[in-house]
Amino acid sequence: MISERSVVVLIVALVMTLPVIAAGQGRAPEISTTIEPTTINVGDPVTITVTVRHAPDARVVWPDPIALGPFELLGQRDSDPAPNADEAAALTGVEFQVTAFELGELALPAFDIEVVAANGDAVTVSTEPAAIEVASVGRDEGGTIRDIKGPLAIPFGIVTLLPWLAGLVVLAILGYWLYRRYRRRARPEVVVPTVPPRPAHELAYESLDALEASGLLELGEIKTYHIRVSDIMRVYAEGRFRIDAMEMTTSEVLTLLGHRGVSRSIVADFRQVLDRCDLVKFAKFRPEAAACRDLVPLGRRLVDLTRPAKRAPTGSPEAHAA
Secondary structure (H helix, E strand, O other): OOOHHHHHHHHHHHHHHHHHHHHHHOOOOEEEEEEEOOEEEOOOOEEEEEEEEEOOOOEEEOOOOOOOOOOEEEEEEEOOOEEOOOOOOEEEEEEEEEEOOOOEEEEEOOOEEEEEOOOOOEEEEEOOOEEEEEEOOOEOOOOOEOOOOOOOOOOOOHHHHHHHHHHHHHHHHHHHHHHHHHHHOOOOOOOOOOOOOOOHHHHHHHHHHHHHOOOOOOOOOHHHHHHHHHHHHHHHHHHHHOOOHHHOOHHHHHHHHHHOOOOHHHHHHHHHHHHHHHHHHHOOOOOOHHHHOOHHHHHHHHHHHHOOOOOOOOOOHHHHHO
């Protein structure tokens, strides 16, 4: 039989091991968010700091990209895990610089963050949605737009008039002297030959070559790269087909290309290039750099297919055959 003393010893041992078991389990991850400031003018930066408290051997997986709603990301700085004061947890954070160009109370949406423990178990924590007030500029303290001030009156008098009269007299004398001088030495007019404008396809080839050698993709300038491709192809369409492509939407450009006799297959290739560029320019789509490298070769192919036919040199067999 188990003695009463043995039972007491067993209970004391269990009580002493409970804190060790609880410490081994660890606390659940915690998240905190700070926003500074919460009221800005249009275009002013806002700093958003998100900090996750987790076990020292866990890692934090941030969403990529982070959905910011109506806000535009200016910059991002990540921090490595740092031990907390109690040394039983670590802190991992990220700091965003964002701005907005819409007025009113804008909502910063919540987003999920995954914390993966050393054994592979994952826990998801979420930020809280927040509101940031974006105000306009050019308002007084009462919040109303100031009235436009009228023009300032210029004082008029003899003192104001005299310098103008003196200037007119000097100009009249100078003009008469120049007239007498150059009338005596009439020179034959020299006709300067005008330089014909360069063909649109030559300019397009040069621009595409320069863009390919610019290294924008290697620098991570994905949006700038797509804007340049779109501008090059639109400028080429303007020079080659005499359409105002830089001031038109993509659908308007494609419609006019069809009216200029461009084949449907080539119009479809133009649509592919311009639509891909528009997705990055306006929809905040961010493809991988490797997926963007075929845009320049596709642009060259479109120029090859739509440029004027090369003329055979005078005296060549092709010219005699024609």
